[in-house]
Amino acid sequence: MSITQFLDTPQGRRIAYHKSGQTGPTVVFLGGLKSDMEGTKAIHLEEWAKARGQSFLRFDYSGHGESSGTFEEGCIGDWHEDTVAAVTALTDGPLVIVGSSMGGWQALLLAKAMPERIAGMVTIAAAPDFTEDSYWAGFDAAQRAELEDKGYVELPSDYMEPYRISKRMIEDGRKRLVLRSPLQLNFPVWFLQGTEDSAVSGEVALRLIEHAEGDDMQLLMVKGKDHRFSDSTCLKLIESKVEEVIEGRGVSQ
Template identity: 75%
Template sequence: MAATDFLETAQGRRLAYHKSEGAGPTVVFLGGLKSDMEGTKAVYLEAWAQARGQGFLRFDYSGHGESSGAFTDGCIGDWHQDTIAAVTALTSGPLVVVGSSMGGWQALLLARAMPERIAGMVTIAAAPDFTEDGYWASFSDDQKAALDTVGHVELPSDYMEPYVITKRMIEDGRQHLVLRNTLDLPFPVRFLQGTADTAVSTETAVRLLNHAVGPDMRLLLVKDADHRFSDGPCLDLIENAVLDVMGEG
């Protein structure tokens, strides 16, 4: 396995990454909340890109994986800064961005920040605005009060230890919402969503499809696929979606 490289950002964070040189467009994988670049989907896509001789980048946001910082110190805006830093420093030319869960939100923020760089996008169980529409909207009065008094709340997860959700994450999330104003995606986009996903609903996927504006958007609902979306058939669907947005599907 190739050694991990590190990027020092202007914000003083140290981001772990793996980059494969190759032809463009470069495929960039953006992982989910509390996930890392060693996940099944990221590693699968890297091997696929390497076999094609195509450029590929995967990295860990700060507070994730091998990167510096604590998860509880981070927020959507920090990870958006990390994404821009990694893409700017480590890639050139057109990109195909693949975002999973929170990485789907990050992909949409990246499209808003630098649309001229993006040639295509694939999201997997995209979770835009989840800090507001998921967490805050479902918090009890006691939980909302705890954000002020304690500074955080703990939420159970189906996939790992509880999530610690901080007041800063909620407040920062409000500065990065993408479903309240026009969301232009002027390139091919494929949204992938499992119907058995307990973390992101099909309603969220349909809302994103209806809200975004673009010339070539499709939503694929996969019956009985869960939030991981990483078994063999789902990995094939991701691969085919990447090919599709590159015009090779």
């Protein structure tokens, strides 16, 4: 078991991470909202990467896992800054990004920020623009008033304690939207989506692939799978699509 290491970012946050392997491209796992780098998908991919000698990075956004800060203080832009800081300081050369749920949004933001580094991408139930299209759009008048008065609202979760969604998260999210402006993905991309996902609708996946521009994008809808997308079948599928991006579609060190 490797020991957690820490990176101090230019913004003054302390990011926990695990880095392994030497062979490029570096596979970077970007987790979901309130998830951490000890999740099933992150650990499975790390084991897969170690068996290949593949360079691999997993980390906790600020306010998540072992990193500094609290979730309630964070927002999409903070976690984007964390992602940029981590890949800039801890990796060299081409990157293959694997983004799960909110991590899918982060993957797309990273592709906009440093397109020259991205060699491929696999997303799992990607949730771009969810602060606007899911949270804000779904708030009723009472919730919008509560957000204004208290600075936050609490939303139930199927997977853990309620999410406390801050006014800052909503307002910052509006600055990070990727489905309202051109989104160029000039590298191999797989979008993976379960048909039984109750957190991110399959309509989001369809909207994403229709909106994004690129010559090598594919969407795979997997019947019967939910938002976790982490049973043995799903894990093998993620692994195979990352391998395909690296080996079968021309990504090299």
